[in-house]
Amino acid sequence: MRLDRIDLLRYGHFANRSIELPVTTPDYYIIYGDNEAGKSTLLRGISSLFFGVPARTVDVHSCKASELRIGATISDGEKTFSFRRRKGTSGTLLNLDDGQLPESLVTGFLRELDRDRFEQFFGLTHQRLREGGEELLRGKGDIGSALFQAAGLLDLRTLLERLAAETKDLFSPKSRTKVINCAIDDYKTAKAEVRRLAISGSAIKQKQADLEGAKETHERLKTESESLRHELVRLRRIASNKPDVARLQELRGALLTFEHVPSLPVSARRERDESVGALTEATGQIQVLTEHISKRKVRIGELHVNSVLKNHAKEIEDLNSETNDYHRSVNDKPKRVNERAEAMQRAEAEWRGIWRDRPITDAEKVRAAYSRKSEIFALVTEHARIATALAEADEQVRTAREDEDRLREELDRCPDLGDPATLIAAIDQTKSLGDSDEGVARLKSDIERMIAGTNRDLKKLRGWSGSTQDLEALRTPLLTTIERYVFEWEQQTAARKERRAQHSEATERIRARQLEIERLAGNIGRAGENELIEIRGRRDRLWALIYASAFEKTLSTEAAQQQSGESSPIGPNFASQLRLADEIADVRFAYAKDVAIRDRLVKEIETARRDQLRIADETARLEGDVRELHQRWVSEWPTLGFEPLSPVEMKEWMLARQTILDRLEQCHEKEEDLQLRMDRAARAADQIRSCLARFQSPPVRENDSLTILLSVAEGLAKELQERRRVIEDIRRQLRQLSPEKRQAKQDECKTRLDGWAQKWSAVVSELLLPEGRTPEQVEDAIAVLEQVFGHLKDAENLQHRVNRIGENIDLFEKRVAALVSATDPLLASSVPDVAVTELQSRLVKTGKAETERRTLEDQNARDEDVIAVHATKVQRAEANLKRLMGLAHCNSAQELEATITASEQKAEKRDEYKRIALSLIERNAAPDVREIEEESSSHHLDSLQSAIASSENRQKELQDEVFKTGSEYGTLLQDFERLQASDESTLQAQKAEDALGRVRPAIANYLRLQLASEVLHRAIESYREKHQGPVLNRASELFSSLTLGDYCGLTTGFGDNDKAVLVSSCISSGTTVC
């Protein structure tokens, strides 16, 4: 990018000034000017133009901040861009009509350049140069550090700063917030707290004394309160005794009046009342019961009982209960006789069904055979089993013969071709290779792709025209060497860029200053300081010549004219110069400000030109360095075949080369893999082909692929395996047929059948059946026999029952006849059951009469016992009344009543006396009442109440005091216990130790860091002393240039604190700075 034009519309003291910078040869401009001409303003303006006007700028003084404008036209060889910049925070890039533009339009031209870099490269003002020199002098650009860094320890300054920062974080003498300062403060605070919280011995003694005093006071008051409470209790007791004592004395007087009354028992009245009541009730009861007994005796006489019937009561009742059975037997007998006949008829009918010519009586002949019917059924079952087995055996023999014929035919049709194990092994082995065709194809594809990629990369490899083999064989420097070159290259590139920027900046400055001077020329023309000096010089020279020729006469007029070098006469010329000088001085005076600016601008232009010269020298030197580096760089690539690119590019080139070589390596590996796969596939195909030939498989073509071969082989192997399985199966079936076994089984069945036939004929004859009866017929006969024997059994049972009924009827009639003759022969004419019923009726009546008689007799006996009891009660009541009268010394009921009443009153008063006396004794805990009465009589009630009231008041006061002193004592005790458990001081001591615990590692760390920093500083200094010579010479040259020649280079010396410092002397002022 280059600046074609700068428009200082309103910026600093510039207004509507434009600086044109057209392309020239050589293409650079020097803008120079005197001090204050505006060179730095222009430089700041350019910075603002590209990167925005800083918020705080010194360039707003001839217009408002919002009106500040600076514009430019820039180009990069392809395009040109004109724009303006205003002051602000956003949208400050404007077009020529002050319309807003995107920032990217400028940044596209600037590329990576930012404000810092711009100011570092192009923004070096005079002031910054001076500052840089002074910083170097002050040691901030420590030459020792520079040397160390040059030795490869690039982070030295960072390390030093970090060490300093870390130590500063830990400790600073004046700080209170650093780790060590903080911990020490904490320690001191905790220690002070320990002292503050420490409890002194005297304080504890005082506390103990206070505690004991409070305890003593509290105890004393408690004792006093207790004794007062006892007194109060006594007084209250005496006061409460007073009414009881009075009542006691009153009762004592009343008891004296009852002295003559006999003391009857307490229960005298109750005894008297009970005796009178008992006497009255018992007398009445005796009378009533006597009447009842008489009436019952009359009724007993009226009741009649038959003793004969009573004697035969058991027989009568038995016969009466059997009467129903008798009636049933009489009715049942003919029915059973008929049933028996029917059973016999059924048995005979069944018998005739099988044995037509034999009588039913023959049934008993076959009963023995029938009894063994289970054996007969077993024979039938056995026959059925043998017959079935024989049928099965016959069938098996026949089937076996048929199967054997069929299997042998099948075996003939299916010959065995041999074991396919070899073929299967070959197939498995081939399969283990995987999909060989696909693998091969994939590998081939990979290889082709890699070769294409390698070729592509090879074409892209800049400058390279050789083959991959050449590339592989190429001798290259080590990567570290390239890195080193990259570093140096970048350093040189940056330095050259910096110089170019500085040169451009100087050109810009000169151009700006010139423009400014041109602007100022409108007012002051050529009334510059130099012109003035020149005219004044000329004036003074003319005056000296005039003086010499006219006054001193040391010089002739002609000689003076000749020496003046002017064609015009010396006098008018002097006057002209004098006037011109005055005019210039007047103009300068009139436009003093512009004059000053112009003078400054002129000086700045001169400085800028010097800068340009210096920069040109440095650039030339840098170019030499670049060439030298280039030559060295080229020498590192002796077999490259072309001019090596820059180290940065060659570094990338090397990486690209390595990528190609890596890919080639991979390609070779894949090719080897491909070959290996193909070899294995060929071997497998041969093996399968030989196997196929051996098993007479369908022919395969020579060029069939391994996959086809594998498919054919697998089909064949499967078929062979299936055939072998079928053959084996047929053989197994043939082995399992075994016809001999089946024939033997058939013969065995026939033998068993013969044995059975012998047993069977015996059974048939025993059953009286004709020969040749089949098992089914015999089973039918046995079933008939079962029916016949059942019917015969029924008939027999019925015969037994008829006999038993007849016997029962006869026995009943005999027993009735005997009973009738014994009890009432008149009933002999009646039928037996009627006679029995009559006798039963009579027996019931006799029983009822006897029962009533017994009941009445029992009641009479009980009543007689009750009468006896009542008679005893009467006697007891009479005796009691007699005793009570004796005790009361009276003879009548009225006198007894009066005496009892008086006696009761006397007892009541005596009881009350005793109760009150006991209560008093109990309450007062005194041995007897007399003492209590004396104590009571010694206190008057009024004075007693008064004493109680005053004691109560005192008691209340004492209780308050006890409570108060108790609280005080409790508080003191709590305080003391708290003191005993106190650990505040101890905890503070622990806190102090905690702070020390933090101090200890922090100090160790601080010492380590501080000493590390010190060691590093000293090592740098030592190293500097040993190695500074050549470096210092070069630095001295640079320093002189940097300070525009104001300082005469650098030497070493010692500062105020004996520390080595750089020293330089100012040429103009003669002062030395450190």
Add this chain to the structure above:
Amino acid sequence: MKFIHCADVHLDTPLQGLAEYPGSPIKEIRNATRRAFEKVLDSAISESVDFLIIAGDLYDTGLKSFESALFFNKQMARLADAGIDVYLIYGNHDAASKLIKQLRPPKNVHVFRSTESHSFSNKQLRLAIHGQSFSTPEITEDLAVNYPAPVPDFFNIGVLHTNLGGISDHANYAPCSLQTLKSKGYQYWALGHVHNRQVLCADPYIVYPGNIQGRHGKEQGEKSCELVTVSDTGMISTGPVSTSVVPWIETCIDASKCQNADEVYDKLRTALGGLVLQTKERATAVRLKISGTTEAHIELNRDLDQVRNETISIANECGNGLLWIERVQVATLPSFDRTSLLTRDDPVGEIVRMVAALRSNPTALGNFSSIQELRKKLPPDIAEGAEPIALDTLTLVAALEEAEVLLLGRLSVVEAQ
């Protein structure tokens, strides 16, 4: 007869060197010596001992608050309730403390006079206890020489605060010899002053029970009091009863086979995990030492703060909140050849030579202005005690060694080498 013998209680002395950090068991270390003393008394009560002997240094010299004395009196009241007498002599620390001068001990506490040796006897137990307290902090004569003769047919116990045989770790106060003690004819010597448990002789028993709670990193291991049982026939059996509330443990990590710091941390994790099992669920102060000639030397020493923080993190992770990392000492040695660095003609060689030069003149280190500024700021009293903080030559030389490793580490010279 049964009794407990303890010594060097140093009541209310803070535990030294433990800086609080997040996750540290701060609650557990509070009043550790008090709680250890309570454990002694708990044992006395639960074992139903007949009496308790405290063989000096009940308090610490620096204690100024009488709250410690009040605490002691209250604890003695517990023993009084259980009918247990206490026989107490004052040691060098007690003699320097004003706590013993102003507060009367409870009635069940029998304090031996400091003016002369004398005896307390108990006819019921047929017991005679002889002793003498320190009158001043520094007693240099042998007090045992003037102890009373044994009472015949009694069980004689000598209570003495002494540096027997001149043990170098402890101040040489009231020095005595084994021969002197044996010649007295007592059956048991209850000694105090030395903080490690030692049974010096079994006939008669001469026992240092050690202190009851470690107070700093140098007082390591389980601390205890001595439970002594005397049978009717005069047979003595004795054994320690653990009293440590916070035991101190030093663990060494051998980093010699470690290639980098991560491997060291793995070993450290394993070691701390094992340590947790030994803690018996008590807070434990751990001093870690990483040693050995290792490849990780530079990496570890590059930032020791980071090593400490990593260690604390691991301790918090696997310590169940019981481990308190008191100190992490990286004492590894470099695996590279340091002498070859000395011969290098480059900045690294310059640094190593500079360190060697400073090491040869260690007093110059103390004259650095930064060191002097720090020295001025440090309170003078922290340069005392068991774990002093002092900027003395030894400390500075050690720091210089560490500084060298730090510089080499941060300049990555080893990699360059």
